[in-house]
Amino acid sequence: MPHDQLPTQAHAFLRQRHNELGIPGLARRWREVRAQIRANGTWRPTYDELAYAARVAWRNSGRCIGRLRWPSLIVRDRRHITTLHDVGRELAAHLDEATNGGRIRSVITVLAPATNAGPPPVRIISPQLARYAAWPSREGVLGDPANLALTRLATDLGWSGPTRRGPFDLLPWIAATADGVLHLLPTDPMHILEVPIQHPNHPWITDLGLRWPAVPVISNMTLTFGGLWFPAPFSGTFMASEIATRNLADEHRYHQLPAIITGLRLDDRDRLRTDKALLTLHEAVLYSFEAAGVSITDHHRESRAFARFAQHEEAADRVVVGDWSWLNSYPMTPQDPSWSRYYHPGQPTPALLRDPYCLALTAGHPKPGHEPSPRQRADVPPGRCRHTQPRKGGHVSTRTPVKAHRRLTRLAAAAVTLAAVTAGLVGVSGGPAQAAGCRAAPYSAKFGAADYFMQYDGVEVISYPKYPSYYRTTSQCRDIQVRNTGDGVDFGPFYACVNFYGRSGCNYWTYVPVGQWRNLATNVKDGTKFYVWVRIDMGKYYGFRAVGDW
Template sequence: MSIIQTNQLRPELQYVWEEAQSFVNSSYAELGHAADIIHQRLSSIIKELHETGTYTHTTEEIEYGAKVAWRNSNRCIGRLFWQSLTVFDARHLDTPEQYVEAMLTHIRFATNEGRIRPTVTIFRPKVPGEPAPMRILNYQLIRYAGYETDTGVIGDPHSVALTKQCELLGWVGKQSHFDLLPIVLQQAGEPPQWFEFPEQEIKQVKLRHPSYDWFADLELQWYGVPIVSNMRLEIGGISYEAAPFNGWYMGTEIGARNLADTDRYNMLPVIAERMGLDMSSLATLWKDRALVELNAAVLHSFKTDGVSIVDHHTAALQFAQFEKREQDQGRNVTGDWTWLIPPVSPATTHIFHKSYDNTNIRPNFFYMDETN
């Protein structure tokens, strides 16, 4: 077997080469490829790096790499299902219009009439040393607008900055609490552009409570599929800065954070008042009682409408299964404890009583401003 020549490789490509070796050696071994196949692939990668300043993943590499990136995502409690991820390869697309159409395909496939399918769409990668070919400026493909007014924010305070940017670009919202934001794309060297998905394509769930009829009068709702779009996917040293992905919601993400946080929709005081709770002191635990009922409403509404969702207790049990499977495969389970524990009743889960190694292993998803 010949020796792979790595001399005269440009310094900025050394990281890419090191990561490519690590990825190919580990993933090809997991996939059952022989040593000579691994050697051949590494030889072709180093040749391509010398000739072009980058290298192109095979279909098998990008599909398996994306799945392993989910498996390695320290903050995700839902990793038991990493092998079920559907990967859409959109690396051949160039224009914003093509990107939007691919995103709409992703939304339709992932939504699946409520039976949500974990999905990632992978667009063109960033060439080392060059700008990303396209950036998605949204936090998620589906998100509600936030409008600053003299009396407070209408909608989602988390979206105020992006909403202002959309308005500067010419978008006009309805000024309601649940206006769907457009998607904003920025091609390298070009100003941002906004596009709207047809509202009928977006699965949304109106919230009601199994016991409190008045809950529906609050006119709360949330979208069914959380498609994260502000993270880059790194596989073998290659960075895909447009790679929106989704699983399904854990109920507390909506009921204990999005609708409950004081810097989001801040609904706990409203719900507590409608419940007739004693709010004269924090010691009455009115916040806790309102929080439980808000989360009960989220789970009830999603399940009634046939939209996939998981409660935090079941999610923790599923994570325990994931831990066992990984240990059976001889792999160390990494995790960020502060993210893995649910925001409601964390001490009732096994995760709360454990510690985790928070080392970031690649392939993985990283926020845009993270370097590792």
């Protein structure tokens, strides 16, 4: 955030907290915070302020249906932690506290913040603390295909995986230090409780060898409030439908529906065979967690709880923020109380947001047919409802070996955008085209993104071209430059930067207005390999369109 906005944002947060809680002393506290900002360029919230911000940020999370429990969030203040070793230890402690012997608790761990001088000392690149590897082969992918990019990132950093690879190999944790270097963190599977999937009436489901982690820890989350942002891994409780209908059933995930249909001996002429298989998988997940003594919830219970949450918010004269398509995804029905009402699509602060930098390194490009279920964007009410084993000696740095580092950064720059993005990518040229002059057609490249279904609301980072291609400068232009070819209505302005081949980050973000050219890098040597990263706000526009010349 620009430094001149920090006092405004800090004061707005303090005023919000004091007004909502009805506590005195706002003027005195503001004088203290203002003095800190003048002296240090930032300010340090008290624990009570931090805890309030974290809980309200959960309350403001429009895609979460479990917000009735927001006051009970356990807030672990670890802002003093600045080393990789200590962060790894705190992640393990977070898992232990959240797991709680199976009685799952909602927990957030707040790490050292970013400053006006640079990024935080350590940020977590791994999207979750319990993710399964994806091992590609000629027969397909063994494991979770959603984690192909993350698995490649881990192996490029030196992780070899188990000697005998399987479909449920836990990935190591990946973190980045303030200098942009990526590291593997030692991961002890003893801290990750897993639940084997079984069914009381269908013992053959046990033979499928399915299992799933007990606790969903979203580790690339950031807590934003008062002009500050903190890396803040957050965890709640699984809803059975998330595991059964998405993680285990989706065709681009574990794709277990054919096996369930076969096991149930359902006739191909049965038009509801998929629904019956999904219900059986649901039953198996619920039964397995309950049999293991691990907390889990279901969509009917959470819909009723969310209705009570909405009533509490409106009674407190607060707007109910919500992304309808996420709150009512399959198998929610019109009979569930969360279905038949509207929600405000905005994002108030404090907020819990995914770190765009981490998403850019791990999510991978969407592929045709890998979008969320059509049910997630169907029947939306009228209106704009959007919304293991690291090397000995601890972490492994990308600085060694050099070859692995180069491979890593090539992958990291290309593997970007949200894993669940439904945006369709405009075609990207594989290499520069020859032209008579700079900023003249034919251009070196054309690229863009669009989300016509308005499924996603927020900032996204996308890299061009797709892995394993890259751009290369020519003698045609001295600089790397792009032109925004959007119409300013559906396709708006964006920020762009250059990620040079062999580096883990981009040079600097440049604002590109509609209809104008902007230089992203100047005096670049001919033959230089690079990627273009684009940052767009899908909450305001369908997407962007651009051409590049270099």
